[in-house]
Amino acid sequence: MNKGTWDIIHAQYITSAVRADQYPTPPLIEAAFIGRSNVGKSSLINSLCRRNGLARVSSTPGKTQTINFYGLQAKRTTEGQEERADFYLVDLPGYGFAKTAKTNKDKWSGFISKYLSGSDNLGLVCQLIDIRHKPLDSDIESYHWLLDCGLQVQVILTKADKLSKNAAMAQKALFKRELGLDDSRIMTYSVTQNTMRSELIGRIMTALEGHY
Template sequence: MTKEHWDVIRAEFITSAVRAEQYPKPYLPEVAFIGRSNVGKSSLINSVCRRNGLARVSSSPGKTQTLNFYRLDAKRVTEQAEDRTQFYLVDLPGYGFAKTNHKNKEQWSGFIRKYLEEAPNLALVCQLMDIRHQLMESDIEAYKWMRECGLNIHVVLTKADKLSRNAAMSQRAAFKKALGLADEQITAYSVLQPTMRLDFINRIMAALTADSEVTLEE
């Protein structure tokens, strides 16, 4: 028997925003993606949604300068029924901007912090880190700050396909130990492995449905 699992069946870009009044309606549960510039957020979003080009991939760090909202439809087929849910995936600007001036850094940092501190429908923050590198100070600072805000955080180690299986497992263990994470709080992700995609989607859906059942908007 096939294991029951969630899958994203539709995704579309909705809007960009920098202020609360610009956030989209209707209000839906939200999952935010954040990480250092050039960590691979766009590639991860395209992989999760199975939509090449949905999020634009760029070699220029700091390209994302607004909160970008995508509406995702997810489906799970069980023996009893077919469940559907809808939520927003929110792509946040990277921290550690490489090509911006100090004034812009402060402005962006301000609206990112405001969103993370005040977003009432934020169910999960996926913090992306490049598995090929050592844990960076900016990653640690961002993680600790979000923990202090009481946010539910899942660490995603991107670009796992760039390492051998053993090297990726070793790096995952090192990140897990350094941040004091439980096994279910960290994922090593490769855009080339469909099983990783489904497992990650199920982790997202577990966070979204932890407190209440989310139903698809008519």
């Protein structure tokens, strides 16, 4: 049976947290987004949800300083039967904060680590990396740390529209080699191309389906 294509039909801000007792209730399956500061995370979230301004876009790196939870609902129709799924999209502070005190870095990395290593509801982590740059040590270290936590990771190379098609393909091949990825665990993304949005929603829902 051919199943329909998932789409995000509703998205809203729920709450922000820095401690486990501030996480939203009731608990839902979660897909978390993380990446270096200024990687285009807020723009991608707004594109994914088709809600301009849902996640605040800033030109100042390190602007997101809390764990932000958004409530999303996805829908697909298969042979006339409608199916819906609710989950949290979790926007995590960027790693590699450019303009923050070391004490803040330590504090933030502490509560981010506690969330990533301690959440029972985390079904997928989307790690965003700027496609225009070579793999940085912080990206590689973060990827392997997420795997060591037993998490499923989807690497998303952002800002693909900033490169030619051939250059984007070459960069994707470079990241596949550096991180040891196959095509199912890495993809490019451009907020200007709707086909990439559909692909990402499909990958997220495939990862989360086993947790419902």
